[in-house]
Amino acid sequence: MRDLSPLFLLPVAAxxxxxxxxxxxxxxxxxxAQRTLFPAATxxxxxxxxxxxxxxDLIEEKSGVRQRWETQEVWRAELDGxxxxxxxxxxxxxxxxxxxxxxxxATDGKVLGMEVMTYLETYGSQIRxxxxxxxxxxxxxxxxxxxxxxxxxxxxxxxxxRNVSNGIKxxxxxxxxxxxxxx
Amino acid sequence: MxxxxxxxxxxxxxxxxxxxxxxxxxxxxxRGDTALTAAFAAIxxxxxxxxxxxxxxxxxxxxxxxxxxxxxxxxSLRVLRLARAMTLRSNGLFNCTVGGALVxxxxxxxxxxxxxxxxxxxxxxxxxxxYALLRRPLRITxxxxxxxxxxxxxxxxxxxxxxxxxxxxxxGDLRCFGETVLPVQRREVDGxxxxxxxxxxGALATSAVYPQRQGSFPSHIVRDGEELQEHGAWxxxxxxxxxxxxxxxxxxxxxxxxxxxxxxxxxxRLV
Numbered sequence: 001m002r003d004l005s006p007l008f009l010l011p012v013a014a015x016x017x018x019x020x021x022x023x024x025x026x027x028x029x030x031x032x033a034q035r036t037l038f039p040a041a042t043x044x045x046x047x048x049x050x051x052x053x054x055x056x057d058l059i060e061e062k063s064g065v066r067q068r069w070e071t072q073e074v075w076r077a078e079l080d081g082x083x084x085x086x087x088x089x090x091x092x093x094x095x096x097x098x099x100x101x102x103x104x105x106a107t108d109g110k111v112l113g114m115e116v117m118t119y120l121e122t123y124g125s126q127i128r129x130x131x132x133x134x135x136x137x138x139x140x141x142x143x144x145x146x147x148x149x150x151x152x153x154x155x156x157x158x159x160x161x162r163n164v165s166n167g168i169k170x171x172x173x174x175x176x177x178x179x180x181x182x183x
Numbered sequence: 184m185x186x187x188x189x190x191x192x193x194x195x196x197x198x199x200x201x202x203x204x205x206x207x208x209x210x211x212x213x214r215g216d217t218a219l220t221a222a223f224a225a226i227x228x229x230x231x232x233x234x235x236x237x238x239x240x241x242x243x244x245x246x247x248x249x250x251x252x253x254x255x256x257x258x259s260l261r262v263l264r265l266a267r268a269m270t271l272r273s274n275g276l277f278n279c280t281v282g283g284a285l286v287x288x289x290x291x292x293x294x295x296x297x298x299x300x301x302x303x304x305x306x307x308x309x310x311x312x313x314y315a316l317l318r319r320p321l322r323i324t325x326x327x328x329x330x331x332x333x334x335x336x337x338x339x340x341x342x343x344x345x346x347x348x349x350x351x352x353x354x355g356d357l358r359c360f361g362e363t364v365l366p367v368q369r370r371e372v373d374g375x376x377x378x379x380x381x382x383x384x385g386a387l388a389t390s391a392v393y394p395q396r397q398g399s400f401p402s403h404i405v406r407d408g409e410e411l412q413e414h415g416a417w418x419x420x421x422x423x424x425x426x427x428x429x430x431x432x433x434x435x436x437x438x439x440x441x442x443x444x445x446x447x448x449x450x451x452r453l454v
Contacts, residue, residue: 007420007452009380009387012366025206027197036196036216101199116197116204161199 024120028102034087037104037113038077041084045076049178063173065166072174077104085112086179088171092163097121101164103171107181111168193349193363194219200226201330202236203354207337209346210363218344222337222351229333232259233325235282238294242325246282247296249320254313258336262425264310266328269429271305273449276433278302282322291324331388331428334358338424350382351424358386358424372414379418379454386424387454390431391416417442421451 028036034044049072051059056067075087086105091098098120104112194215195208200223207222209215234240245253255263266279283299285291297320308323309316317323330353337351338358348361359365364381369389371377379387392414417434421427430451437445446453 007385007422009367009420009454010364010383012364012378012381025195025197027195036220099204114198116199119197119204161203164199 024118026118028115028117030089030102030117033089033102033115033117034075034077036115037087037102038084040079041077042080043078044087045078047074047076047086047179048072049074049174051174051178055177058177059170059173062176063166063169065170065173067170067174072171072178074179083107086175088174089117090167090171092167094163097163099164101167103168105171105175109172109175111172114164114168116164196223198223201230201333201353202326203330205337205354206352207341207349208352208363209341209349210361212346214344215346218341218346221344222340225336225340226333226353229258229262229329229336232256233262233329235291235322235324235326238292242323243294245315245317246299246322247294249297249299249317252309252311252314252316255315260310260313260315262325262329262332263308263315263323265332265425266323266325266429267305267308267310269328269426269449273429273433273445275304276436276445277327277429278432279323279325279328280304280307280321282324285324286322291322291326296320327432328425328429330354330356331386331424331426334386334424334428353424356386356388356424356428357382358427359383369416369418371416382420385420385422386427387418387420388424388427388431389416389418390435392435413439418454419446419451420454426450 034041038044051067051070051072056070059065059067073089077084077087085107088103088105089100090103091100099116100118101114101116103114106112192211193208194211195206196219197204197206199205205223205226207219209218212218231237232240233242235242237243241253241255241259245255263279269277270279280303281301282291284301286293286299287301299320299322303319303321307318307321309318334351334353334356335358338360341349341351342360346361348363350357350359350363350365352365357365357367359382361384364383366381367379367387368376369379370391372391372393415435417431419427419430419434421430426449430446430449433449434442434446434453443453
Protein backbone atom coordinates (compact mmCIF):
# COMPACT_ATOMS: atom_id res chain seq x y z
CA MET A 1 0.00 0.00 0.00
CA ARG A 2 1.28 3.42 -0.89
CA ASP A 3 2.12 5.64 2.04
CA LEU A 4 0.58 9.03 1.34
CA SER A 5 1.84 10.85 4.42
CA PRO A 6 4.19 13.71 3.63
CA LEU A 7 7.91 13.11 3.56
CA PHE A 8 9.67 15.05 6.25
CA LEU A 9 12.41 14.83 8.82
CA LEU A 10 11.51 14.95 12.50
CA PRO A 11 13.00 17.65 14.68
CA VAL A 12 15.74 16.36 16.93
CA ALA A 13 16.69 17.91 20.27
CA ALA A 14 19.67 20.15 19.76
CA UNK A 15 21.37 18.87 22.90
CA UNK A 16 21.81 15.49 21.23
CA UNK A 17 23.58 17.01 18.31
CA UNK A 18 26.90 18.05 19.75
CA UNK A 19 29.23 17.67 16.82
CA UNK A 20 31.29 14.59 17.49
CA UNK A 21 35.02 14.30 17.18
CA UNK A 22 34.49 10.58 16.92
CA UNK A 23 31.82 7.99 16.43
CA UNK A 24 32.35 4.61 18.01
CA UNK A 25 30.27 1.49 18.30
CA UNK A 26 30.85 -1.99 19.55
CA UNK A 27 28.95 -4.67 17.65
CA UNK A 28 30.26 -7.99 18.82
CA UNK A 29 32.55 -9.24 21.54
CA UNK A 30 35.12 -11.86 20.56
CA UNK A 31 32.87 -14.59 21.89
CA UNK A 32 29.80 -13.29 20.06
CA ALA A 33 31.75 -13.00 16.82
CA GLN A 34 32.96 -16.58 17.23
CA ARG A 35 29.42 -17.87 17.67
CA THR A 36 28.17 -15.81 14.73
CA LEU A 37 30.88 -16.90 12.31
CA PHE A 38 31.16 -20.54 13.40
CA PRO A 39 27.72 -21.45 14.76
CA ALA A 40 28.49 -25.17 14.49
CA ALA A 41 31.71 -25.03 16.50
CA THR A 42 31.78 -26.67 19.91
CA UNK A 43 35.12 -25.22 20.99
CA UNK A 44 37.47 -22.34 20.19
CA UNK A 45 41.11 -23.00 20.97
CA UNK A 46 43.41 -20.00 21.24
CA UNK A 47 46.20 -20.43 18.67
CA UNK A 48 47.69 -16.98 18.25
CA UNK A 49 50.72 -16.81 16.00
CA UNK A 50 53.93 -14.89 16.43
CA UNK A 51 55.48 -14.10 13.09
CA UNK A 52 59.14 -13.81 12.25
CA UNK A 53 60.44 -10.96 10.11
CA UNK A 54 60.82 -13.39 7.20
CA UNK A 55 57.22 -14.57 7.56
CA UNK A 56 55.97 -10.98 7.62
CA ASP A 57 57.93 -10.24 4.45
CA LEU A 58 56.45 -13.31 2.81
CA ILE A 59 52.92 -12.23 3.77
CA GLU A 60 53.56 -8.84 2.19
CA GLU A 61 54.95 -10.48 -0.93
CA LYS A 62 51.92 -12.73 -1.31
CA SER A 63 49.21 -10.19 -0.47
CA GLY A 64 50.74 -6.83 -1.29
CA VAL A 65 49.77 -5.68 2.20
CA ARG A 66 52.25 -5.12 5.01
CA GLN A 67 51.79 -7.25 8.15
CA ARG A 68 52.47 -4.50 10.67
CA TRP A 69 52.44 -6.51 13.89
CA GLU A 70 54.22 -9.64 15.01
CA THR A 71 51.37 -11.27 16.87
CA GLN A 72 48.01 -12.10 15.32
CA GLU A 73 45.11 -13.27 17.45
CA VAL A 74 43.90 -16.60 16.07
CA TRP A 75 41.56 -19.32 17.31
CA ARG A 76 40.96 -22.82 16.01
CA ALA A 77 37.21 -23.37 15.56
CA GLU A 78 36.55 -27.01 16.33
CA LEU A 79 33.60 -29.36 16.17
CA ASP A 80 34.23 -32.32 18.47
CA GLY A 81 37.98 -32.01 18.03
CA UNK A 82 37.84 -31.58 14.26
CA UNK A 83 39.14 -28.32 12.77
CA UNK A 84 36.35 -26.35 11.07
CA UNK A 85 38.45 -23.31 10.27
CA UNK A 86 40.32 -20.35 11.68
CA UNK A 87 38.81 -17.45 13.58
CA UNK A 88 41.09 -14.41 13.33
CA UNK A 89 40.71 -11.00 14.97
CA UNK A 90 42.29 -8.22 12.96
CA UNK A 91 42.35 -4.45 12.88
CA UNK A 92 42.62 -1.85 10.19
CA UNK A 93 43.49 1.78 10.59
CA UNK A 94 42.60 4.28 7.89
CA UNK A 95 42.70 8.03 7.61
CA UNK A 96 39.41 8.42 9.48
CA UNK A 97 38.61 4.98 10.79
CA UNK A 98 39.75 2.33 13.18
CA UNK A 99 38.03 -1.00 12.82
CA UNK A 100 38.47 -4.33 14.54
CA UNK A 101 36.86 -7.18 12.72
CA UNK A 102 36.77 -10.94 12.80
CA UNK A 103 37.32 -13.20 9.82
CA UNK A 104 36.41 -16.84 9.49
CA UNK A 105 38.70 -18.74 7.13
CA ALA A 106 38.12 -22.32 6.00
CA THR A 107 41.09 -24.70 6.05
CA ASP A 108 41.27 -24.48 2.24
CA GLY A 109 41.64 -20.70 2.34
CA LYS A 110 38.07 -19.76 1.56
CA VAL A 111 36.60 -16.76 3.39
CA LEU A 112 33.59 -18.04 5.31
CA GLY A 113 32.53 -14.70 6.71
CA MET A 114 33.44 -11.37 8.25
CA GLU A 115 31.97 -9.38 11.11
CA VAL A 116 32.88 -5.91 12.29
CA MET A 117 33.48 -6.05 16.06
CA THR A 118 34.23 -2.40 16.79
CA TYR A 119 34.01 0.63 14.59
CA LEU A 120 35.54 4.01 15.28
CA GLU A 121 35.44 6.94 12.95
CA THR A 122 37.06 10.26 13.75
CA TYR A 123 37.36 13.56 11.99
CA GLY A 124 39.39 16.54 13.01
CA SER A 125 41.39 14.55 15.53
CA GLN A 126 44.22 12.40 14.34
CA ILE A 127 43.15 8.81 14.53
CA ARG A 128 46.71 7.61 14.86
CA UNK A 129 47.00 9.58 18.05
CA UNK A 130 43.91 8.03 19.52
CA UNK A 131 45.09 5.68 22.18
CA UNK A 132 43.09 2.84 20.75
CA UNK A 133 45.29 0.12 22.11
CA UNK A 134 44.32 1.26 25.55
CA UNK A 135 40.71 2.11 24.95
CA UNK A 136 39.37 -0.26 22.37
CA UNK A 137 41.15 -3.51 21.92
CA UNK A 138 39.98 -6.36 24.04
CA UNK A 139 37.15 -4.43 25.66
CA UNK A 140 34.10 -6.55 26.19
CA UNK A 141 31.83 -4.05 27.88
CA UNK A 142 30.21 -1.12 26.15
CA UNK A 143 31.89 1.29 28.57
CA UNK A 144 34.65 2.27 26.21
CA UNK A 145 32.07 3.29 23.66
CA UNK A 146 30.14 5.87 25.63
CA UNK A 147 31.64 8.28 23.16
CA UNK A 148 29.26 7.04 20.50
CA UNK A 149 26.17 6.88 22.68
CA UNK A 150 24.44 10.04 21.56
CA UNK A 151 26.14 10.49 18.28
CA UNK A 152 23.80 10.43 15.34
CA UNK A 153 24.42 8.79 12.05
CA UNK A 154 26.35 10.65 9.45
CA UNK A 155 25.24 10.74 5.85
CA UNK A 156 27.56 11.58 3.02
CA UNK A 157 31.22 10.88 2.31
CA UNK A 158 30.72 7.14 2.29
CA UNK A 159 33.67 5.47 3.91
CA UNK A 160 35.29 2.82 1.76
CA UNK A 161 35.72 -0.70 3.12
CA ARG A 162 38.85 -1.20 1.01
CA ASN A 163 41.00 -1.33 4.14
CA VAL A 164 39.11 -4.38 5.35
CA SER A 165 39.32 -6.01 1.92
CA ASN A 166 43.09 -5.54 2.05
CA GLY A 167 43.11 -6.90 5.59
CA ILE A 168 41.40 -10.07 4.41
CA LYS A 169 43.95 -10.50 1.62
CA UNK A 170 46.67 -10.20 4.23
CA UNK A 171 45.02 -12.77 6.52
CA UNK A 172 44.71 -15.27 3.69
CA UNK A 173 48.44 -14.91 3.06
CA UNK A 174 49.08 -15.23 6.80
CA UNK A 175 47.09 -18.47 6.81
CA UNK A 176 49.25 -19.86 4.00
CA UNK A 177 52.45 -18.80 5.71
CA UNK A 178 51.80 -19.50 9.35
CA UNK A 179 48.76 -21.67 10.02
CA UNK A 180 49.19 -25.43 9.88
CA UNK A 181 47.17 -27.08 7.13
CA UNK A 182 44.35 -29.43 8.04
CA UNK A 183 45.18 -30.31 11.62
CA MET B 184 10.99 14.46 20.89
CA UNK B 185 12.96 12.00 18.88
CA UNK B 186 14.56 9.32 20.96
CA UNK B 187 18.19 8.69 20.27
CA UNK B 188 19.40 5.61 18.49
CA UNK B 189 20.38 3.86 21.71
CA UNK B 190 16.89 3.32 23.16
CA UNK B 191 15.02 1.00 23.22
CA UNK B 192 17.62 -1.73 23.26
CA UNK B 193 18.77 -2.47 19.73
CA UNK B 194 20.57 -5.45 18.28
CA UNK B 195 23.21 -4.12 15.89
CA UNK B 196 25.62 -5.71 13.48
CA UNK B 197 27.97 -4.40 10.83
CA UNK B 198 29.65 -5.98 7.84
CA UNK B 199 31.89 -4.65 5.08
CA UNK B 200 29.57 -4.81 2.05
CA UNK B 201 28.66 -2.77 -1.04
CA UNK B 202 32.06 -1.10 -0.92
CA UNK B 203 31.34 0.42 2.47
CA UNK B 204 30.22 -0.58 5.96
CA UNK B 205 26.64 -1.72 6.32
CA UNK B 206 25.06 -1.48 9.76
CA UNK B 207 21.76 -3.20 10.51
CA UNK B 208 19.87 -2.61 13.74
CA UNK B 209 16.57 -3.95 15.02
CA UNK B 210 14.72 -3.60 18.29
CA UNK B 211 15.78 -6.60 20.34
CA UNK B 212 13.65 -9.62 19.73
CA UNK B 213 13.72 -13.39 19.88
CA ARG B 214 15.73 -14.88 17.03
CA GLY B 215 16.95 -11.41 16.15
CA ASP B 216 20.28 -12.89 15.06
CA THR B 217 18.51 -14.97 12.45
CA ALA B 218 16.75 -11.88 11.09
CA LEU B 219 20.04 -9.93 10.92
CA THR B 220 21.86 -12.79 9.22
CA ALA B 221 19.09 -13.13 6.62
CA ALA B 222 19.09 -9.39 5.95
CA PHE B 223 22.86 -9.37 5.37
CA ALA B 224 22.48 -12.39 3.09
CA ALA B 225 19.96 -10.46 0.96
CA ILE B 226 22.48 -7.63 0.55
CA UNK B 227 25.28 -10.07 -0.29
CA UNK B 228 23.09 -11.61 -2.99
CA UNK B 229 22.48 -8.24 -4.65
CA UNK B 230 26.17 -7.42 -4.43
CA UNK B 231 27.05 -10.72 -6.11
CA UNK B 232 24.56 -10.07 -8.93
CA UNK B 233 25.12 -6.39 -9.59
CA UNK B 234 28.61 -5.38 -8.48
CA UNK B 235 30.57 -3.56 -11.16
CA UNK B 236 33.77 -4.49 -9.32
CA UNK B 237 33.15 -8.22 -9.55
CA UNK B 238 34.10 -9.50 -13.01
CA UNK B 239 31.80 -12.51 -12.49
CA UNK B 240 28.60 -10.61 -11.60
CA UNK B 241 25.63 -10.72 -13.97
CA UNK B 242 26.14 -7.02 -14.56
CA UNK B 243 29.77 -7.53 -15.64
CA UNK B 244 28.69 -10.30 -18.02
CA UNK B 245 26.15 -7.93 -19.57
CA UNK B 246 28.79 -5.21 -19.93
CA UNK B 247 31.20 -7.55 -21.70
CA UNK B 248 28.71 -8.67 -24.35
CA UNK B 249 26.95 -5.77 -26.08
CA UNK B 250 24.41 -6.97 -28.67
CA UNK B 251 23.92 -10.29 -26.88
CA UNK B 252 20.97 -11.27 -24.69
CA UNK B 253 22.42 -12.07 -21.27
CA UNK B 254 20.48 -14.17 -18.78
CA UNK B 255 19.44 -11.99 -15.85
CA UNK B 256 18.05 -12.88 -12.45
CA UNK B 257 14.65 -11.41 -11.51
CA UNK B 258 16.28 -9.13 -8.92
CA SER B 259 18.83 -7.87 -11.45
CA LEU B 260 16.06 -7.19 -13.97
CA ARG B 261 14.09 -5.28 -11.37
CA VAL B 262 17.03 -3.01 -10.49
CA LEU B 263 17.95 -2.52 -14.15
CA ARG B 264 14.34 -1.60 -14.92
CA LEU B 265 14.28 0.96 -12.09
CA ALA B 266 17.61 2.39 -13.26
CA ARG B 267 16.47 2.64 -16.87
CA ALA B 268 13.20 4.31 -15.87
CA MET B 269 15.02 6.82 -13.67
CA THR B 270 17.54 7.55 -16.45
CA LEU B 271 14.61 8.32 -18.74
CA ARG B 272 12.51 10.30 -16.27
CA SER B 273 15.41 12.43 -15.05
CA ASN B 274 16.52 13.24 -18.60
CA GLY B 275 19.85 11.61 -17.93
CA LEU B 276 20.67 13.51 -14.72
CA PHE B 277 20.66 10.07 -13.20
CA ASN B 278 22.30 7.92 -15.83
CA CYS B 279 23.12 4.24 -15.32
CA THR B 280 25.09 4.08 -18.61
CA VAL B 281 28.08 6.22 -17.51
CA GLY B 282 30.21 3.21 -16.56
CA GLY B 283 32.45 3.71 -19.60
CA ALA B 284 33.35 7.22 -18.43
CA LEU B 285 33.99 6.03 -14.88
CA VAL B 286 36.28 3.26 -16.16
CA UNK B 287 38.15 5.85 -18.25
CA UNK B 288 38.52 8.02 -15.11
CA UNK B 289 39.86 5.04 -13.21
CA UNK B 290 36.97 5.13 -10.73
CA UNK B 291 35.67 1.73 -11.83
CA UNK B 292 37.72 -1.31 -12.88
CA UNK B 293 38.10 -2.42 -16.49
CA UNK B 294 37.06 -6.07 -16.98
CA UNK B 295 37.86 -6.08 -20.69
CA UNK B 296 35.48 -6.68 -23.58
CA UNK B 297 34.64 -4.35 -26.44
CA UNK B 298 35.78 -0.75 -25.90
CA UNK B 299 32.83 1.17 -24.45
CA UNK B 300 31.30 4.54 -25.17
CA UNK B 301 31.62 6.97 -22.23
CA UNK B 302 27.85 6.95 -21.77
CA UNK B 303 24.60 6.17 -23.50
CA UNK B 304 20.83 6.56 -23.20
CA UNK B 305 17.98 4.71 -21.53
CA UNK B 306 16.86 3.15 -24.82
CA UNK B 307 20.23 1.44 -25.25
CA UNK B 308 19.01 -1.02 -22.61
CA UNK B 309 16.64 -3.78 -23.66
CA UNK B 310 14.91 -5.72 -20.90
CA UNK B 311 13.21 -8.97 -21.80
CA UNK B 312 11.78 -11.90 -19.96
CA UNK B 313 14.72 -13.33 -18.03
CA TYR B 314 17.37 -11.47 -20.02
CA ALA B 315 18.88 -8.05 -20.66
CA LEU B 316 20.66 -6.72 -23.74
CA LEU B 317 22.73 -3.66 -24.60
CA ARG B 318 22.17 -2.21 -28.08
CA ARG B 319 25.53 -0.44 -28.06
CA PRO B 320 28.86 -1.11 -26.33
CA LEU B 321 28.28 0.53 -22.96
CA ARG B 322 29.20 -0.12 -19.38
CA ILE B 323 26.13 -0.07 -17.16
CA THR B 324 26.79 0.88 -13.56
CA UNK B 325 24.11 0.37 -10.95
CA UNK B 326 26.25 1.71 -8.11
CA UNK B 327 24.00 4.74 -7.79
CA UNK B 328 20.87 2.71 -7.20
CA UNK B 329 21.69 -0.89 -6.27
CA UNK B 330 23.06 0.08 -2.87
CA UNK B 331 19.73 1.68 -2.04
CA UNK B 332 17.85 -1.26 -3.49
CA UNK B 333 19.89 -3.62 -1.31
CA UNK B 334 18.95 -1.54 1.74
CA UNK B 335 15.27 -1.84 0.77
CA UNK B 336 15.56 -5.61 0.37
CA UNK B 337 17.23 -5.92 3.76
CA UNK B 338 14.39 -3.95 5.37
CA UNK B 339 11.83 -6.26 3.76
CA UNK B 340 13.68 -9.32 5.03
CA UNK B 341 13.82 -7.91 8.57
CA UNK B 342 10.09 -7.21 8.51
CA UNK B 343 9.35 -10.69 7.13
CA UNK B 344 11.27 -12.07 10.11
CA UNK B 345 9.03 -10.14 12.47
CA UNK B 346 11.24 -7.15 13.26
CA UNK B 347 8.91 -4.28 14.17
CA UNK B 348 11.44 -1.48 14.01
CA UNK B 349 15.02 -0.72 13.06
CA UNK B 350 17.28 0.58 10.32
CA UNK B 351 19.70 -0.40 7.62
CA UNK B 352 22.56 2.03 7.02
CA UNK B 353 24.89 1.44 4.09
CA UNK B 354 27.59 4.02 4.70
CA GLY B 355 25.14 6.88 5.18
CA ASP B 356 22.50 5.75 2.69
CA LEU B 357 19.91 4.55 5.13
CA ARG B 358 16.34 3.52 5.70
CA CYS B 359 14.37 3.40 8.94
CA PHE B 360 11.22 1.43 9.61
CA GLY B 361 8.77 1.22 12.51
CA GLU B 362 8.94 3.53 15.49
CA THR B 363 12.68 4.13 15.38
CA VAL B 364 13.81 7.67 14.74
CA LEU B 365 17.38 7.96 13.56
CA PRO B 366 18.99 11.38 13.97
CA VAL B 367 21.18 12.12 10.97
CA GLN B 368 23.87 14.65 10.31
CA ARG B 369 25.40 15.36 6.95
CA ARG B 370 29.14 15.60 6.42
CA GLU B 371 29.74 18.65 4.26
CA VAL B 372 32.53 18.99 1.73
CA ASP B 373 34.60 21.04 4.22
CA GLY B 374 34.27 18.29 6.84
CA UNK B 375 31.77 20.14 9.03
CA UNK B 376 28.47 18.57 10.09
CA UNK B 377 24.95 19.81 9.45
CA UNK B 378 22.02 18.52 11.47
CA UNK B 379 19.39 17.24 9.05
CA UNK B 380 16.84 15.84 11.51
CA UNK B 381 15.33 12.50 12.46
CA UNK B 382 14.46 9.91 9.84
CA UNK B 383 11.40 7.75 10.54
CA UNK B 384 9.72 5.36 8.12
CA GLY B 385 11.72 6.65 5.23
CA ALA B 386 15.06 6.64 3.49
CA LEU B 387 17.79 9.22 3.22
CA ALA B 388 20.86 9.28 1.00
CA THR B 389 23.64 11.78 0.38
CA SER B 390 26.06 12.29 -2.48
CA ALA B 391 29.03 14.57 -2.24
CA VAL B 392 31.17 16.10 -4.95
CA TYR B 393 34.61 17.13 -3.75
CA PRO B 394 37.07 19.65 -5.18
CA GLN B 395 39.57 16.80 -5.43
CA ARG B 396 38.84 13.12 -5.38
CA GLN B 397 39.43 11.65 -1.96
CA GLY B 398 41.06 8.28 -1.79
CA SER B 399 39.17 6.90 1.18
CA PHE B 400 35.74 7.75 -0.25
CA PRO B 401 34.59 5.83 -3.30
CA SER B 402 31.88 8.12 -4.67
CA HIS B 403 32.49 9.94 -7.92
CA ILE B 404 29.85 11.60 -10.08
CA VAL B 405 30.13 12.52 -13.75
CA ARG B 406 27.77 14.18 -16.22
CA ASP B 407 27.81 12.71 -19.73
CA GLY B 408 31.30 11.56 -18.94
CA GLU B 409 32.51 15.02 -17.88
CA GLU B 410 33.79 16.01 -14.44
CA LEU B 411 31.47 18.16 -12.36
CA GLN B 412 32.31 21.75 -11.53
CA GLU B 413 29.98 22.42 -8.60
CA HIS B 414 31.03 21.02 -5.24
CA GLY B 415 28.72 20.17 -2.41
CA ALA B 416 26.82 17.50 -0.52
CA TRP B 417 23.17 16.81 -1.33
CA UNK B 418 20.74 14.72 0.66
CA UNK B 419 17.42 13.35 -0.51
CA UNK B 420 14.59 11.89 1.53
CA UNK B 421 12.29 9.31 -0.08
CA UNK B 422 10.09 6.37 0.85
CA UNK B 423 12.59 3.88 -0.48
CA UNK B 424 16.35 3.85 -0.35
CA UNK B 425 16.81 3.05 -4.06
CA UNK B 426 14.96 6.23 -4.96
CA UNK B 427 16.78 8.38 -2.40
CA UNK B 428 20.09 6.95 -3.63
CA UNK B 429 19.32 7.61 -7.31
CA UNK B 430 17.95 11.10 -6.66
CA UNK B 431 21.13 12.28 -4.95
CA UNK B 432 22.80 12.01 -8.37
CA UNK B 433 20.01 14.13 -9.86
CA UNK B 434 20.55 16.64 -7.04
CA UNK B 435 24.29 16.78 -7.67
CA UNK B 436 23.79 17.43 -11.40
CA UNK B 437 20.67 19.60 -11.55
CA UNK B 438 20.96 23.37 -11.91
CA UNK B 439 20.71 24.88 -8.41
CA UNK B 440 17.47 26.77 -9.04
CA UNK B 441 15.66 23.65 -10.35
CA UNK B 442 17.11 21.16 -7.91
CA UNK B 443 14.34 20.98 -5.30
CA UNK B 444 11.49 20.96 -7.85
CA UNK B 445 13.10 18.24 -9.95
CA UNK B 446 13.66 16.01 -6.94
CA UNK B 447 10.04 16.48 -5.92
CA UNK B 448 8.78 15.58 -9.41
CA UNK B 449 10.78 12.37 -9.19
CA UNK B 450 9.31 11.34 -5.83
CA UNK B 451 11.84 12.62 -3.31
CA ARG B 452 12.54 15.62 -1.13
CA LEU B 453 15.73 17.61 -1.08
CA VAL B 454 16.86 18.31 2.48
